[in-house]
Amino acid sequence: MGTLWFCLVAVMLAVYVVLDGFDLGAGIVHLFVAHTDSERRMVLASIGPVWDGNEVWLLAAGGTLYFAFPALYAASFSGFYLPLIIVLWLLALRGMAVEFRSHTSGPVWAPFWDAVFALASLLLAVFFGAALGNVVRGVPLDSGGRFFEALWTNFLPGPNAGVLDWYTILIGVAALSALTLHGALWVAFKTEGEVSARALHLAQRIVWEVAALTGAITAASFYVQPSLLHHFAGHAWGAVFPALAILGLAGVVWFSRRGNERNAFLSSCAYLLGMLTSAAFSLYPYVLPSSIDPSFGLTVSNASAPVYGLRIGLIWWLIGMMLATAYTAYAYRGFAGKVKTDAHGASA
Amino acid sequence: MHEDALTVDRLQFAFTVTFHYIFPQLTMGLALLILVMKSAALRTGDERWNRAARFWAKIFGISFAIGVVTGIPMEFQFGTNWAEFSKSAGAVIGQTLAMEGVFSFFLESTFLGLFLFGEIRLGPRGHWFASLAMFGGSWLSGYLIVATDAWMQHPVGYTLAPGGQFGLGSFWALLLNRWALWQYAHTMLGAVQTGCFVMAAVGAFYLLSNRHRPSAQLFLRTAVIVGVMAAVLQLWPTGDGQGRMIAQYQPASLAAMEGLFHSERGAPIAILGQPDVNNGTLDNPLFVPHALSFLTYRTWAAEVRGLDTFAPEDRPDQIPLVYFSYHIMVGLGTIFMAIQLLAAWKLLRGKLYRSRAMLWILMLSMPLPFIANTAGWITAESARQPWLIYGLMRTQQGASQLVPAGDAWFTLLGFFGLYTVLAILFLYLLYIEIERGPADEESAPASA
Numbered sequence: 062m063g064t065l066w067f068c069l070v071a072v073m074l075a076v077y078v079v080l081d082g083f084d085l086g087a088g089i090v091h092l093f094v095a096h097t098d099s100e101r102r103m104v105l106a107s108i109g110p111v112w113d114g115n116e117v118w119l120l121a122a123g124g125t126l127y128f129a130f131p132a133l134y135a136a137s138f139s140g141f142y143l144p145l146i147i148v149l150w151l152l153a154l155r156g157m158a159v160e161f162r163s164h165t166s167g168p169v170w171a172p173f174w175d176a177v178f179a180l181a182s183l184l185l186a187v188f189f190g191a192a193l194g195n196v197v198r199g200v201p202l203d204s205g206g207r208f209f210e211a212l213w214t215n216f217l218p219g220p221n222a223g224v225l226d227w228y229t230i231l232i233g234v235a236a237l238s239a240l241t242l243h244g245a246l247w248v249a250f251k252t253e254g255e256v257s258a259r260a261l262h263l264a265q266r267i268v269w270e271v272a273a274l275t276g277a278i279t280a281a282s283f284y285v286q287p288s289l290l291h292h293f294a295g296h297a298w299g300a301v302f303p304a305l306a307i308l309g310l311a312g313v314v315w316f317s318r319r320g321n322e323r324n325a326f327l328s329s330c331a332y333l334l335g336m337l338t339s340a341a342f343s344l345y346p347y348v349l350p351s352s353i354d355p356s357f358g359l360t361v362s363n364a365s366a367p368v369y370g371l372r373i374g375l376i377w378w379l380i381g382m383m384l385a386t387a388y389t390a391y392a393y394r395g396f397a398g399k400v401k402t403d404a405h406g407a408s409a
Numbered sequence: 410m411h412e413d414a415l416t417v418d419r420l421q422f423a424f425t426v427t428f429h430y431i432f433p434q435l436t437m438g439l440a441l442l443i444l445v446m447k448s449a450a451l452r453t454g455d456e457r458w459n460r461a462a463r464f465w466a467k468i469f470g471i472s473f474a475i476g477v478v479t480g481i482p483m484e485f486q487f488g489t490n491w492a493e494f495s496k497s498a499g500a501v502i503g504q505t506l507a508m509e510g511v512f513s514f515f516l517e518s519t520f521l522g523l524f525l526f527g528e529i530r531l532g533p534r535g536h537w538f539a540s541l542a543m544f545g546g547s548w549l550s551g552y553l554i555v556a557t558d559a560w561m562q563h564p565v566g567y568t569l570a571p572g573g574q575f576g577l578g579s580f581w582a583l584l585l586n587r588w589a590l591w592q593y594a595h596t597m598l599g600a601v602q603t604g605c606f607v608m609a610a611v612g613a614f615y616l617l618s619n620r621h622r623p624s625a626q627l628f629l630r631t632a633v634i635v636g637v638m639a640a641v642l643q644l645w646p647t648g649d650g651q652g653r654m655i656a657q658y659q660p661a662s663l664a665a666m667e668g669l670f671h672s673e674r675g676a677p678i679a680i681l682g683q684p685d686v687n688n689g690t691l692d693n694p695l696f697v698p699h700a701l702s703f704l705t706y707r708t709w710a711a712e713v714r715g716l717d718t719f720a721p722e723d724r725p726d727q728i729p730l731v732y733f734s735y736h737i738m739v740g741l742g743t744i745f746m747a748i749q750l751l752a753a754w755k756l757l758r759g760k761l762y763r764s765r766a767m768l769w770i771l772m773l774s775m776p777l778p779f780i781a782n783t784a785g786w787i788t789a790e791s792a793r794q795p796w797l798i799y800g801l802m803r804t805q806q807g808a809s810q811l812v813p814a815g816d817a818w819f820t821l822l823g824f825f826g827l828y829t830v831l832a833i834l835f836l837y838l839l840y841i842e843i844e845r846g847p848a849d850e851e852s853a854p855a856s857a
Contacts, residue, residue, distance in 0.1 A: 131499025138488025
């Protein structure tokens with residue numbers, strides 16, 4: 062039961078990253094690819110009707126994590142206290158920027174919210190990457206399943222590590238570049254004219270940086286957490302996950318050269334899914350490893366809720382997610398095709 | 410554990426949830442009123458109802474956005490500041506919280522987008538359905554949150570392992586908790602009253618400034634008809650039902666709410682008065698004799714337990730706060746009923762739109778339901794103290810053990826700052842939308 066919920070939560074988080082990732086990425090790139098007010102409104106219109114639905118995946122994943130793995134929820138949210146609250150503030154600022162920009166205009170109002178939107182999106186990408194880095198590296202969980210990490214200490218991933226050390230910052234930078242690529246491809250796919258061309262050009266340049274960072278974080282992860290490698294060695298079929306990531310990245314290069322924006326974007330989705338499932342696969346059965354003593358680590362069995370609740374949860378979760386998938390599909394279908402150039406009243 | 414952090418944890422949750430609830434009470438109330446307007450539009454084919462619904466959907470949209478950005482921190486703070494509670498009880502209350510995410514949020518966010526941008530594409534029936542889905546999503550969300558709180562007020566349907574871990578014992582017991590049903594009815598009526606008073610206030614403002622007269626009259630009519638029903642039902646049966654449930658399951662809370670320091674047969678209700686906790690007296694009281702005994706037990710001479718029958722560590726730790734917030738809620742609720750009955754009577758006689766005094770009262774009443782709803786929640790949550798899960802887990806046992814007070818102060822002050830900015834922006838945007846007003850002259854739907 063714990064393993065099943067591990068997979069479900071991992072899938073929800075992966076869907077969240079793929080979906081909210083493109084609107085975060087659109088936020089990161091929009092200052093560079095859209096210059097005039099109408100161009101920026103076009104970028105906002107390309108995420109307008111869907112971005113808060115995308116963010117709901119984070120809430121739903123958080124709620125699911127809460128009831129399926131209460132010990133993990135408690136340990137990680139209190140242990141990562143400051144970065145988590147900062148993420149909440151950034152999410153709030155970003156939501157305000159998208160929502161408020163559209164209500165009134167002016168030469169001061171719009172550029173201010175554009176900058177808030179870009180900065181909050183950028184920092185969120187880094188923080189999400191660093192959070193994943195922390196989970197992979199492990200945290201100083203004690204025998205009671207508790208820990209507390211400062212935001213940073215000496216920037217070394219040792220036993221006294223902070224949330225930010227060279228390894229987690231590296232993952233944060235990799236996440237930033239991956240989501241920049243993802244967002245640029247989305248903008249290229251959903252807009253037209255100059256903006257689309259600039260976004261595609263940006264994607265073609267940054268994809269090599271993403272490739273280099275992918276290599277770097279893979280090597281660094283095996284160095285910081287050697288046990289990851291053992292898991293792959295013992296279960297060779299797990300190689301499909303990294304293979305998906307590599308294929309995705311190759312697809313981005315291939316399709317963006319041929320100007321096939323839709324498939325380039327879908328390849329980027331595959332890349333993100335491949336990277337996240339690789340991380341989840343290599344961690345399993347741990348959900349949060351301890352850097353003090355491996356036996357203190359939280360696993361799918363010692364962190365999960367009693368089995369009756371998990372069974373009941375499976376019933377309503379399946380019903381709810383089928384409905385949610387139906388709405389999401391409906392919303393995206395109604396929103397198919399390119400955003401028109403003079404998108405009127407572009408907003409959430 | 411960081412004892413000094415406990416107070417900051419409590420303050421931060423209290424502040425962030427109080428600020429957050431300003432917005433959901435408005436959106437849940439408006440969701441019903443927008444549905445009423447869209448139903449009237451569908452039935453009569455009168456375009457004025459659509460115009461009114463479009464205007465209120467804009468106010469709904471702004472409030473909903475702020476409700477979302479202030480709501481996300483609520484879910485996450487269970488983990489950040491209340492880790493011990495989450496670890497023990499997450500298997501139970503995580504159920505309702507996760508259901509809110511899975512069932513309500515997807516529904517609301519999808520259909521709000523469709524409602525705001527899809528009026529032409531959806532057609533009249535589809536657009537009406539979108540308003541129904543928005544209403545269903547926001548009211549379901551309300552239920553699941555109330556059910557979560559109800560479990561903390563009156564825990565049912567759980568198992569308790571020797572290590573102090575709660576597990577789900579019965580899904581339906583959790584979902585159909587008797588406490589949740591009363592509390593939900595009472596809470597939602599409060600939200601409807603907020604929506605009605607805000608709508609009536611905007612209508613009154615337009616009439617008093619002689620603008621948007623056709624829409625303003627629709628606003629007033631809808632708000633007063635729905636509002637008078639909500640105001641009456643708020644007091645009876647829902648307020649009465651909730652009060653008797655508190656008397657039955659949380660007698661210490663009732664004693665603190667009423668300022669009853671000593672057990673009494675034929676206990677009175679204090680309309681006014683200031684509790685003196687050290688001396689165990691109520692100063693300057695204005696009593697209605699025997700009323701508390703009657704309202705609680707339906708006999709004039711029944712004995713009601715006073716605070717003196719509870720050990721000091723089992724009494725609420727902020728008795729004056731409990732007492733005053735309860736009295737403010739009940740007092741305002743009574744005033745609302747009077748205002749709405751008077752307005753409904755004038756509406757019936759066709760005098761409401763010309764009665765300047767009544768319009769002034771309606772306009773100036775706008776902040777009051779927000780205060781009453783807030784006071785109601787402060788009553789519920791601080792009267793539950795010292796318990797986090799009533800009778801099972803004390804508040805100090807639930808806080809995160811390793812988060813230093815300094816970090817908690819940092820984030821509390823950060824929330825103060827961020828929410829101040831949010832409040833200013835909200836009022837500014839509200840002002841802009843009210844200044845723009847409903848599009849009375851044009852008849853076509855706005856944009857696609």
